[in-house]
Amino acid sequence: MTNLPDVMENEQLTVQRAIDGDQGAMRALWTRHAPHIDVVVRRLVGNDPDLAADVAQDVWIQIFRALPSFRGDAQFGTWAHRIAVNRTLNALRRTRRTAALEVDVEDDSASVEPEADRAILAASIEDAAARLSPGARTVFLLHDVEGYTHEEIAAQLGITAGGSKSQLFKARARLRTLLAHLIDAPASRSRPNTTEHAAPLH
Structure with missing residues (x-):
């Protein structure tokens, strides 16, 4: 049975390697969390798969740009989730869909x-x-x-x-x-x- 503290510790190490520029660690984070991020974006965007795909890509660009500011106060998934919500809302404002x-x-x-x-x-x-x-x-x-x-x-x-x-x-x-x-x-x-x-x- 997987030990949750061990999983969290391993993810923290993966995040730290990603902060240091390790491309493999970045891919590991993307593989683990992309399905959830995609769901969050699609829910907020609605029936526009092209926009959802563009926003999801923008979300991950922002996540990796912001990695150095990740302090570990929350789990990486929670932190990334918040970024996904904020970036999606920004995109919706830009496309005037919430006007x-x-x-x-x-x-x-x-x-x-x-x-x-x-x-x-x-x-x-x-x-x-x-x-x-x-x-x-x-x-x-x-x-x-x-x-x-x-x-x-x-x-x-x-x-x-x-x-x-x-x-x-x-x-x-x-x-x-x-x-x-x-x-x-x-x-x-x-x-x-x-x-x-x-x-x-x-």
């Missing part, structure tokens, strides 16, 4: 067509979050997934804490609408049809 954060989320629940039910039933929370507006999705992921406070989100995105709370409320309401199919469909299928055996009305 309308204070705009109300359109209530388009009626646009969910019956033929889309199968896709929604198979969707995860991450898939459903991708259906949110960019602003609502960003606030939802930062607050409910990343654990940021509304004040921290407001500072990151240039909005008010009240605006962050409003976006989160709307995001959760929209997700409840999208994910209701996941909850209600199995129950409705298992519920007996009482109308078939109902007594005739006289």
